[in-house]
Amino acid sequence: MRKIEHIGIAVQDLEESNALFAKLLGKTHFKTEIVAGEAVETSFFQVGETKVELLQATKPESAIAKYLEKKSPGVHHIAFDVEDILAEVARLKDEGFEILNETPKEGADNKLVVFLHPRSTHGVLVELCQERK
Numbered sequence: 001m002r003k004i005e006h007i008g009i010a011v012q013d014l015e016e017s018n019a020l021f022a023k024l025l026g027k028t029h030f031k032t033e034i035v036a037g038e039a040v041e042t043s044f045f046q047v048g049e050t051k052v053e054l055l056q057a058t059k060p061e062s063a064i065a066k067y068l069e070k071k072s073p074g075v076h077h078i079a080f081d082v083e084d085i086l087a088e089v090a091r092l093k094d095e096g097f098e099i100l101n102e103t104p105k106e107g108a109d110n111k112l113v114v115f116l117h118p119r120s121t122h123g124v125l126v127e128l129c130q131e132r133k
């Protein structure tokens with residue numbers, strides 16, 4: 001794992017959260033994107049080498065909507081940048097981590113992504129991200 005690619009934050013209202021994080025970070029988001037497969041709309045802020053990813057659900061069955069049914073808005077996952085996502089999945093599986101999707105799926109910002117179940121990572125939802133070639 002090379003660096004923290006982004007920190008994912010679950011929000012109820014993307015527009016309101018964009019304004020709040022713009023004030024907090026002193027800059028505006030550089031893009032928004034709908035990721036239909038995850039039923040989310042995202043926005044990204046660059047912070048040094050890493051990013052803040054705000055996530056609003058677009059459907060009730062979205063993982064973000066389900067999360068916000070039980071918990072308050074806040075940090076939802078940590079995403080690590082990896083060079084070879086399949087090699088990293090094989091390594092982490094061997095180490096006993098629970099992989100949620102062994103086949104990488106389409107993420108935001110031109111990435112392939114894999115998630116690890118938080119019950120195997122001391123309660124932290126972990127995302128692996130590889131730049132799409």
Ligand SMILES: CC[C@@H](C(=O)O)C(=O)SCCNC(=O)CCNC(=O)[C@H](O)C(C)(C)COP(=O)(O)OP(=O)(O)OC[C@H]1O[C@@H](n2cnc3c(N)ncnc32)[C@H](O)[C@@H]1OP(=O)(O)O
Nearest residue numbers: 008035038042063064076100107108113115118123124125
């Ligand atoms: C924009 C695309 C992409 C990117 O490119 O960056 C994204 O970031 S998409 C982000 C949204 N997508 C996902 O989160 C996909 C992966 N998540 C899942 O598959 C599910 O959310 C889950 C983690 C398997 C949980 O789903 P489910 O089992 O249906 O929910 P429960 O409410 O029953 O929770 C079970 C258990 O897990 C705990 N939990 C749930 N979410 C989180 C979380 N984000 N962080 C920590 N813990 C989490 C939940 O509290 C339950 O725990 P117990 O009560 O102790 O059983």
Ligand SMILES: [Co+2]
Nearest residue numbers: 008053079127
């Ligand atoms: Co993410």
